[in-house]
Amino acid sequence: MAEGPSLAAIEEEARRAVASAQSLAALAEIRAGFLGKKGSVSSLLRGIGALAPEERARVGEAANVAKERIEGFVRERREILEREAHASALAAQRLDVTLPGVRPPRGHLHPITQIERDIVAFFHGLGFSVEEGPEVETQWNNFEALGIAPDHPARDMQATFFVDGGHVLRTHTSPVQIRAMTGRQPPFRFIVPGRVYRNDRSPRHSPMFHQVEGFMVDERVSFADLKGILYAFQSHMMGAEVELRFRASYFPFTEPSAELDYRCLLCQGAGCATCSQSGWIEAGGCGMIHPTVLANCGIDAERWQGFAFGMTLDRAAMLRWGIPNIHLLFEGDLRVLEQLG
Numbered sequence: 004m005a006e007g008p009s010l011a012a013i014e015e016e017a018r019r020a021v022a023s024a025q026s027l028a029a030l031a032e033i034r035a036g037f038l039g040k041k042g043s044v045s046s047l048l049r050g051i052g053a054l055a056p057e058e059r060a061r062v063g064e065a066a067n068v069a070k071e072r073i074e075g076f077v078r079e080r081r082e083i084l085e086r087e088a089h090a091s092a093l094a095a096q097r098l099d100v101t102l103p104g105v106r107p108p109r110g111h112l113h114p115i116t117q118i119e120r121d122i123v124a125f126f127h128g129l130g131f132s133v134e135e136g137p138e139v140e141t142q143w144n145n146f147e148a149l150g151i152a153p154d155h156p157a158r159d160m161q162a163t164f165f166v167d168g169g170h171v172l173r174t175h176t177s178p179v180q181i182r183a184m185t186g187r188q189p190p191f192r193f194i195v196p197g198r199v200y201r202n203d204r205s206p207r208h209s210p211m212f213h214q215v216e217g218f219m220v221d222e223r224v225s226f227a228d229l230k231g232i233l234y235a236f237q238s239h240m241m242g243a244e245v246e247l248r249f250r251a252s253y254f255p256f257t258e259p260s261a262e263l264d265y266r267c268l269l270c271q272g273a274g275c276a277t278c279s280q281s282g283w284i285e286a287g288g289c290g291m292i293h294p295t296v297l298a299n300c301g302i303d304a305e306r307w308q309g310f311a312f313g314m315t316l317d318r319a320a321m322l323r324w325g326i327p328n329i330h331l332l333f334e335g336d337l338r339v340l341e342q343l344g
């Protein structure tokens with residue numbers, strides 16, 4: 004046993020090596036280096052065959068004791084490394100329940116739907132109910148019953164899409180007035196939101212757009228009622244009291260007729276880009292329902308009177324969100340729509 008390192012030296016070397024192991028894999032390698040088949044303790048034991056028998060037993064026993072001790076170092080170190088590995092795994096998976104969550108993306112209603120629902124809710128509060136009609140209409144409902152005869156110049160104002168069978172894509176929501184009033188007796192008040200179509204395309208005009216129309220028929224309905232309702236309505240839409248202006252106008256289905264403007268809230272009437280420097284913004288058309296329209300629906304125009312008004316929803320949406328081009332509303336571009344919540 005004079006050659007090679009002593010057991011005590013091997014044990015000390017093993018203790019240091021084990022203490023320096025930084026991972027379970029490194030520890031296993033170190034253990035094999037001392038206690039494996041080719042490890043230093045095993046090599047030392049292989050050499051004892053050359054010793055005297057009593058020496059052999061003493062060295063063999065001492066080697067077993069050293070083995071036990073080295074196993075003890077390894078076990079202790081393994082426990083420490085396992086605890087550390089467990090702790091770092093826990094730290095990596097740490098969940099802070101007080102952190103704000105990550106919200107999943109959430110859609111919202113289309114701006115036109117938002118405006119439409121807003122308008123319908125407002126008029127519900129005034130006792131109006133919603134009336135709807137088809138987008139493919141008869142020419143009687145879309146034109147004739149509303150006082151627009153085949154040779155009437157107003158037909159040219161409404162560039163019409165004709166479909167098979169002499170029908171048209173409705174050019175306004177007014178045919179719903181005819182549908183709603185025919186076969187019914189007043190009093191009634193209706194609000195009519197819907198899509199309409201005209202053969203017209205520009206940054207401010209889309210071949211398909213949205214109107215909302217309202218009308219009320221009763222025994223004592225006057226232009227003053229119309230003004231009061233439109234004043235409340237426009238103030239609601241703009242979120243502030245508005246100043247209205249009625250300009251005498253002409254529609255075949257109302258008499259008298261007026262176009263409605265409100266004073267631009269951005270410039271208070273001084274003139275700006277939004278109001279085209281005029282100080283006023285067009286809000287739609289209105290008037291007292293023409294007695295002929297009432298008669299066309301079988302309603303006694305001597306007894307009943309009514310008013311009607313209409314506006315373009317798309318323009319209201321463009322104003323509310325500052326949208327420069329009507330087509331942005333209908334192209335379905337999420338980059339645009341996400342900004343219009």
Ligand SMILES: [Zn+2]
Pocket residue numbers: 267268269270271272273274275276277278279280282283
């Ligand atoms: Zn302005």
